[in-house]
Amino acid sequence: MHRVLVISLLTFSTFIFIIDISSTLAIKSYGDSCNKRKDCDSSAGLTCLKNSCQCSRPESNVYSESAKACLIRIGRRCDEVKNGTTSSSSSSSSDADGNTTEFQHESSTTAQPSSSGGLGCIENADCKKLRARHWCQCRENFIPNAEGTECRSMAKYGEFCDENEDQCDRLSGTVCLDGNCQCPFADHQYFDQYEGICKSFAGGNCSIPKMSPCVPNAECVSAQVRMGYTTEKGIKKIHTKTVTQCLCKSGYSQTSNGFCFGAYMTSCSSKQPCSSEDHLACVDGKCKCRNPLHEMVDENTGSCMALVGTVCDSRRGPRCVENAECIDGHCECNGGYSITPKKTCLLDYKEPCTPNSCNNYSGLACIKGKCDCFDSYLLYDVSTKACVGVSSSSDE
Ligand SMILES: *[C@@H]1O[C@H](CO)[C@@H](O)[C@H](O)[C@H]1NC(C)=O
Ligand SMILES: *[C@@H]1O[C@H](CO)[C@@H](O)[C@H](O)[C@H]1NC(C)=O
Numbered sequence: 001m002h003r004v005l006v007i008s009l010l011t012f013s014t015f016i017f018i019i020d021i022s023s024t025l026a027i028k029s030y031g032d033s034c035n036k037r038k039d040c041d042s043s044a045g046l047t048c049l050k051n052s053c054q055c056s057r058p059e060s061n062v063y064s065e066s067a068k069a070c071l072i073r074i075g076r077r078c079d080e081v082k083n084g085t086t087s088s089s090s091s092s093s094s095d096a097d098g099n100t101t102e103f104q105h106e107s108s109t110t111a112q113p114s115s116s117g118g119l120g121c122i123e124n125a126d127c128k129k130l131r132a133r134h135w136c137q138c139r140e141n142f143i144p145n146a147e148g149t150e151c152r153s154m155a156k157y158g159e160f161c162d163e164n165e166d167q168c169d170r171l172s173g174t175v176c177l178d179g180n181c182q183c184p185f186a187d188h189q190y191f192d193q194y195e196g197i198c199k200s201f202a203g204g205n206c207s208i209p210k211m212s213p214c215v216p217n218a219e220c221v222s223a224q225v226r227m228g229y230t231t232e233k234g235i236k237k238i239h240t241k242t243v244t245q246c247l248c249k250s251g252y253s254q255t256s257n258g259f260c261f262g263a264y265m266t267s268c269s270s271k272q273p274c275s276s277e278d279h280l281a282c283v284d285g286k287c288k289c290r291n292p293l294h295e296m297v298d299e300n301t302g303s304c305m306a307l308v309g310t311v312c313d314s315r316r317g318p319r320c321v322e323n324a325e326c327i328d329g330h331c332e333c334n335g336g337y338s339i340t341p342k343k344t345c346l347l348d349y350k351e352p353c354t355p356n357s358c359n360n361y362s363g364l365a366c367i368k369g370k371c372d373c374f375d376s377y378l379l380y381d382v383s384t385k386a387c388v389g390v391s392s393s394s395d396e
């Protein structure tokens with residue numbers, strides 16, 4: 001009888017296999033009490049441990065109710081597994097103690113139909129190759145729990161999450177806060193819908209650069225900042241603190257809402273716009289003032305400013321140049337200032353001054369703290385607003 005079975009097995013292995021299963025109906029399932037190892041359903045990866053049918057390697061396997069079999073946990077080796085079914089070559093097991101090897105031999109020679117589950121990875125996981133070996137890994141958009149016994153679907157930005165579980169889509173940089181997947185640095189960041197990631201604004205926290213890339217044209221910079229305060233007893237205390245924040249790269253200026261756009265004379269294109277807050281436009285591939293005859297770039301702010309006499313709008317459009325104001329729709333020099341040929345405003349005659357603040361185009365210089373003609377033989381003519389020579393008129 002036994003001989004007949006072996007011969008048939010070689011010829012019709014699949015057929016015999018089914019008979020083999022049905023002929024051992026006495027096998028017990030998970031949790032059933034048992035005496036011998038063979039009492040338990042080995043095709044489901046079970047063995048008899050402490051008189052109960054359990055997964056043979058509890059540290060790497062977990063019983064799945066839905067698959068009715070022991071499956072391999074996340075992060076455990078699955079070299080002998082082909083996505084859900086065991087392969088027939090498991091004898092070369094590496095990390096085997098006596099019992100384990102024996103079991104694997106048994107399961108592989110008995111072979112398992114895929115319907116019985118066999119020793120595959122847990123649900124929503126695949127056996128994937130990583131550094132020459134195969135490991136059970138959660139499928140895309142699934143993340144493992146701490147024990148590796150479950151792959152749960154990842155929560156996306158704004159979706160519900162459990163704060164005790166690391167459940168938010170890590171690649172998006174979100175974390176679980178107040179039961180929602182959010183960007184970790186609150187108003188230092190925003191969620192970029194197109195790229196599906198959290199981004200840090202210019203000036204914003206980027207202390208975990210992998211999770212918080214900066215807005216375009218900005219980089220994450222760490223700097224030691226000296227902070228100091230004086231105690232009540234007048235003792236100065238100084239400590240250094242590391243501040244890690246996104247800063248606009250050189251050539252880009254930060255807008256009030258935390259983005260970095262091309263600064264004056266930076267290369268630009270339709271995809272790399274110029275800072276519209278600075279009223280710069282992309283002209284022949286460089287960021288420049290849109291109206292060069294009526295505007296100039298302020299060296300301190302990098303913004304285009306409307307020249308004196310230019311039409312202005314105090315709510316929008318470029319502001320008037322330094323020391324000028326928008327009055328009745330036109331830029332005018334403030335009191336105490338006079339216009340230069342460049343349509344800017346510098347201090348007028350007799351005004352208190354600092355070096356280079358007087359209208360040198362009118363012949364004025366800062367002398368003894370007041371704007372005066374640069375040569376004391378000249379007189380200031382109020383009607384033309386200029387220092388004029390007096391020698392010829394006094395000679396007459
Ligand atoms: C398991 O399936 C995944 C996805 O279909 C595939 O990438 C992987 O190579 C498979 N692993 C094996 C061992 O066949
Ligand atoms: C198998 O395990 C049992 C208990 O865990 C032990 O008593 C026995 O010696 C082991 N057998 C082999 C071959 O290692």
Ligand SMILES: *[C@@H]1O[C@H](CO)[C@@H](O)[C@H](O)[C@H]1NC(C)=O
Pocket residue numbers: 185205206207243244
């Ligand atoms: C940035 O975030 C980190 C981590 O949450 C925090 O420790 C640090 O104080 C933050 N820095 C600033 C400037 O907000």
Ligand SMILES: *[C@@H]1O[C@H](CO)[C@@H](O)[C@H](O)[C@H]1NC(C)=O
Pocket residue numbers: 356360361
């Ligand atoms: C006035 O001063 C400015 C800056 O100091 C200089 O660029 C300019 O040439 C001077 N103009 C005259 C007329 O000297």
